[in-house]
Amino acid sequence: MTDLAIGDKAPDFTLPRNGGGEINLASLQGKAVVLYFYPKDDTSGCTVQALDFSAMGADFEAANSVVIGISPDSVKSHDKFAAKHALTVMLASDEEKTVLETYGVWKEKSMYGKKYMGVERTTYLIAPDGKIAKIWSKVKPAGHAQIVLEAIRAL
Template sequence: MAIELGKQAPDFELLASNGEKVKLSDLKGENVVLYFYPKDMTPGCTTQACDFRDLHNDFAQLNCTIIGISPDPIGKHEKFIEKYNLPFLLLFDEDHHVSELYEVWKLKKNFGKEYMGIERSTFVIDKEGKLAKEWRKVKVKGHVEEALQYVKENLA
């Protein structure tokens, strides 16, 4: 199933950092910012998570839920949330099934080594569950502000 703007976002259910399962279709009626990131506690991922934290209330005022997804286990997510006071859920995509659904599980190269991993990407899903906007190969600086501006201008 290819992911396509204006179409239903692929539904999924994953274990969240609070120990509960989160199903995307259960969030119909609110906007969702779904962001995929490679790894807890790394510099870029920490900056991105803290940027979402700092603008969390602005998103909430727009009826917008923020959810982060990575292959890191729940215990690591819990430490990440606690250390940086993150007010949103992080989901555990252990087998990278959801990352593959959203086409963000990619071959990456770093220091001459090739490996499979998450390509930093963000998706905005509207109240009807349709994919409204996507950013792929995200550069962290200024990205969260851009996502917030998109939600304000298009989904508020």
């Protein structure tokens, strides 16, 4: 696991995505890219976040940016999640957890005294030049999409 910081070149990746096909970070150079890492499809916080990013899709597009949600769920799970909630946000599947580990979001968590490994809800904003412009850790889902959009507009 690497400790990524603002100003670092964002590590490239290629992952399978909902709706078929793959998403490759390097292919998005020239646009701002929002990578939001979330724990699990169809859970309350993750649904709020995905719905907000989907609802604001046109705003992100107008700001020359792409939003990608990444979790360890399968593409099949992402497809069901997207269909159930009419999501338009792109969802990438990292079942091997390689991208989650590279970006430092696969962490030990604890709930009710039990320790387990899981995704710490984190968002990376990657500037059009491929460098990390902003990192939000331990994100609260409600209102987060608006905060990210304002940061993109300020780039």
